[in-house]
Amino acid sequence: MEPPDDAIPDRPARETLAHLRARIAPAEAASGPVLPLGAPPLDQRLPGGGLALGAPHEIAPEDVGDEAAALGFLLALLARRLAEGPGEALLVLAPGHPLPYGHGLLALGLDPGRLLFLEAGDDVEVFRALEAALQAGSLPAVAGLVAEGLPLVAGRRLQRAGAGTLLLILRPAGAGRPNGAATRWRIAAAPAARDGAANPRPRWRARLERCRNGRTGDWLMEWDGGAHRFDLPHGLAGRAPAAGGTPA
Amino acid sequence: MPVALAAAGPGGLRLTAVDAGARALGLRPGEPLGRVRARVGSPLRILPAEPAADAAALERLCLWAQRYTPRVAPFGPGEDAFGLHLDVTGACHLHGGEAGLLDDLERRLAAGGIPARLALADTPGAAYALARFGAAARSHVPPGGTAAALAELPVAALRCDAATVIALKRLGLKRIGALARAPRAPLARRFGAALMMRLDQALGLRPEPLAPIPETARYGAARSFLDPVSRQETIVAVARALMGQIAPRLAAHGLGALALRLSLHRVDGAVKALDLGLASPGRCPDRVAGLLRLRLDRLGAALDAGFGFESIRLDVTAADRMPEAQGMLGAGPAEDGIADGTAALAEALGQRLGRPLLRLGGVASHLPERADRILPWRPGTGPAWSPAPLPPRPVLLLARSEPAEEVLALAPEGPPRRFRWRARLHRVAHAEGPERIAAEWWRADGPARDYYAVECEAGRRLWLYRSGPHAAERPAAWFVHGVFA
Numbered sequence: 001m002e003p004p005d006d007a008i009p010d011r012p013a014r015e016t017l018a019h020l021r022a023r024i025a026p027a028e029a030a031s032g033p034v035l036p037l038g039a040p041p042l043d044q045r046l047p048g049g050g051l052a053l054g055a056p057h058e059i060a061p062e063d064v065g066d067e068a069a070a071l072g073f074l075l076a077l078l079a080r081r082l083a084e085g086p087g088e089a090l091l092v093l094a095p096g097h098p099l100p101y102g103h104g105l106l107a108l109g110l111d112p113g114r115l116l117f118l119e120a121g122d123d124v125e126v127f128r129a130l131e132a133a134l135q136a137g138s139l140p141a142v143a144g145l146v147a148e149g150l151p152l153v154a155g156r157r158l159q160r161a162g163a164g165t166l167l168l169i170l171r172p173a174g175a176g177r178p179n180g181a182a183t184r185w186r187i188a189a190a191p192a193a194r195d196g197a198a199n200p201r202p203r204w205r206a207r208l209e210r211c212r213n214g215r216t217g218d219w220l221m222e223w224d225g226g227a228h229r230f231d232l233p234h235g236l237a238g239r240a241p242a243a244g245g246t247p248a
Numbered sequence: 249m250p251v252a253l254a255a256a257g258p259g260g261l262r263l264t265a266v267d268a269g270a271r272a273l274g275l276r277p278g279e280p281l282g283r284v285r286a287r288v289g290s291p292l293r294i295l296p297a298e299p300a301a302d303a304a305a306l307e308r309l310c311l312w313a314q315r316y317t318p319r320v321a322p323f324g325p326g327e328d329a330f331g332l333h334l335d336v337t338g339a340c341h342l343h344g345g346e347a348g349l350l351d352d353l354e355r356r357l358a359a360g361g362i363p364a365r366l367a368l369a370d371t372p373g374a375a376y377a378l379a380r381f382g383a384a385a386r387s388h389v390p391p392g393g394t395a396a397a398l399a400e401l402p403v404a405a406l407r408c409d410a411a412t413v414i415a416l417k418r419l420g421l422k423r424i425g426a427l428a429r430a431p432r433a434p435l436a437r438r439f440g441a442a443l444m445m446r447l448d449q450a451l452g453l454r455p456e457p458l459a460p461i462p463e464t465a466r467y468g469a470a471r472s473f474l475d476p477v478s479r480q481e482t483i484v485a486v487a488r489a490l491m492g493q494i495a496p497r498l499a500a501h502g503l504g505a506l507a508l509r510l511s512l513h514r515v516d517g518a519v520k521a522l523d524l525g526l527a528s529p530g531r532c533p534d535r536v537a538g539l540l541r542l543r544l545d546r547l548g549a550a551l552d553a554g555f556g557f558e559s560i561r562l563d564v565t566a567a568d569r570m571p572e573a574q575g576m577l578g579a580g581p582a583e584d585g586i587a588d589g590t591a592a593l594a595e596a597l598g599q600r601l602g603r604p605l606l607r608l609g610g611v612a613s614h615l616p617e618r619a620d621r622i623l624p625w626r627p628g629t630g631p632a633w634s635p636a637p638l639p640p641r642p643v644l645l646l647a648r649s650e651p652a653e654e655v656l657a658l659a660p661e662g663p664p665r666r667f668r669w670r671a672r673l674h675r676v677a678h679a680e681g682p683e684r685i686a687a688e689w690w691r692a693d694g695p696a697r698d699y700y701a702v703e704c705e706a707g708r709r710l711w712l713y714r715s716g717p718h719a720a721e722r723p724a725a726w727f728v729h730g731v732f733a
Contacts, residue, residue, distance in 0.1 A: 066708070068644055076733075100643050101641060103619055104730070107643070112610070113633050117607065118604075118605055125601050128601060129597055132596050137589065191703060191707045192703060199638070199640050200640075200680070202732065
């Protein structure tokens with residue numbers, strides 16, 4: 001009896017597939033250096049235990065009016081990265097993004113003396129500057145504050161240029177588009193923590209909307225600028241994801 | 249023996265210049281040589297005029313005069329004398345003031361055997377007029393005294409053409425003072441705008457830009473081609489080779505280039521100049537080539553090569569001391585002054601985007617909007633910041649504080665309960681404050697402000713202030729000044 005028609009092409013196809021899988025396996029498994037956020041329930045969801053260095057991470061405000069919260073989250077990530085070692089971080093700002101206020105950066109635990117700024121003329125210039133900074137490879141962190149969002153091609157170029165550098169993109173609320181970002185965060189303002197300390201600690205409602213090779217989630221995050229660490233306040237930590245998340 | 253120069257002029261050879269001895273004999277430039285010979289006889293040496301050598305000598309004198317100021321310009325068209333302008337703005341104090349500078353200049357020129365008439369005035373036109381037509385060999389006009397100093401000079405001192413001078417004389421306007429007092433409109437109609445422009449320039453009513461010689465004559469190299477070049481790679485390769493020629497000369501003086509100018513001379517005579525800036529002094533040809541490549545990438549088609557460039561020149565326009573640095577063991581001295589990657593990045597961004605890298609620096613001021621400032625990036629560590637002020641400051645400070653309207657506060661001196669800002673009504677859930685911030689006592693601008701950090705119901709936090717206390721009939725205004733993260 002003859003074998004079914006599809007058996008003959010099936011076998012080479014399966015072999016090819018296995019071969020291809022084997023080829024891409026190292027690339028997929030190779031989790032390079034990461035930036036842990038300091039809160040285990042959060043880091044467990046991220047591939048490799050933190051934000052992958054060298055890949056673009058996209059941050060967007062949840063809604064119009066949450067821009068300052070999203071900026072604060074970005075600056076907190078920069079502060080955490082800069083606390084790991086020496087070096088400076090570069091912020092490239094498209095028109096519409098004002099320079100942050102130095103004394104306000106201090107309040108977030110970020111030393112303004114370790115920040116470099118570049119005011120770009122448009123988004124294309126932002127991406128060119130980021131690419132140049134990534135290729136130079138001397139900065140531990142770079143961030144681009146764009147007016148339009150991260151296009152697919154720019155995301156790919158940045159991904160190729162960056163290695164070992166924390167790369168953050170802050171975009172306006174309504175400019176989402178498919179791109180090569182490793183994670184996409186939606187940040188909304190939340191009432192600050194006031195437990196008798198002199199300084200209220202900022203809190204943000206962070207929704208991990210997309211996470212390549214990881215799981216999405218929704219947390220109330222608290223930033224401790226003195227320790228450069230994110231905390232998940234008690235009772236709210238590890239809440240079930242509100243939308244788009246895969247159950248554990 | 250008296251000396252005079254002669255050159256071919258209308259109707260045969262004529263004198264073009266005479267020295268003091270010849271002047272004493274009654275000789276003047278422009279006289280026909282035949283008449284001079286007949287009148288004066290033998291004790292006179294006549295030499296052929298060499299205008300090219302004169303120009304070269306004037307250029308050498310200009311270069312020498314750069315010891316006083318970087319802005320030195322030889323006399324231009326209309327200035328019928330052999331001389332130069334020095335723009336000594338901001339340079340006099342280095343030589344003991346204006347008088348000291350004139351003393352020094354006079355002494356050194358005399359020591360060099362150069363007879364000179366010096367004038368220092370507010371404007372190039374006035375200085376020229378006094379040097380050329382003034383009574384004294386040296387005049388020094390105090391600031392603001394230009395009009396008075398020029399009033400008695402002949403109108404020829406205004407650098408207008410001979411026909412205009414004759415016509416003005418016919419009108420009875422022989423002195424600049426009389427001309428300045430005459431009604432302008434008829435004069436302008438009769439003589440055109442040029443005369444008025446010269447008058448205004450001399451009196452300082454209209455700016456007169458000088459065309460200073462470039463300061464680049466010290467370190468430079470050029471190459472010409474039989475066949476014009478236009479390809480980007482060729483230009484970069486030539487620039488690298490030129491920098492290789494300049495580098496040893498820079499190294500011999502312990503200098504590194506901070507700014508370079510690449511002049512591309514097109515076949516049709518046009519010159520394209522590209523200025524390259526280096527973040528730190530350097531003389532490595534590869535570094536210059538890399539910068540130029542970035543720059544040409546940015547220019548793209550804007551670098552209009554036309555039919556090609558027939559010569560390329562590279563000049564060092566700014567240089568700075570560059571200490572010798574020991575490179576890796578066995579690798580010889582380090583070639584370049586780039587200490588860290590940030591300097592290289594600043595340079596690359598400067599060439600690729602043409603935008604400077606910035607930093608934030610703290611300023612000791614109570615007023616929030618004055619307490620930080622934007623600085624250009626400089627090599628080295630960033631500005632030092634004092635610890636965070638208490639209570640904390642917002643992460644974004646609005647460029648101008650924006651009025652908050654419909655403010656409702658429970659107590660007159662208390663925090664607001666609700667307010668409208670940017671067309672949205674904000675209900676305050678939590679408020680901290682007040683923190684009273686007043687301008688420094690030596691700046692009396694505006695009343696003291698009472699700042700509150702308020703948290704709206706959505707969790708967004710704003711920095712508000714009330715400007716001064718409430719008056720009896722008019723409540724004080726509220727402003728939003730910043731946004732917290």
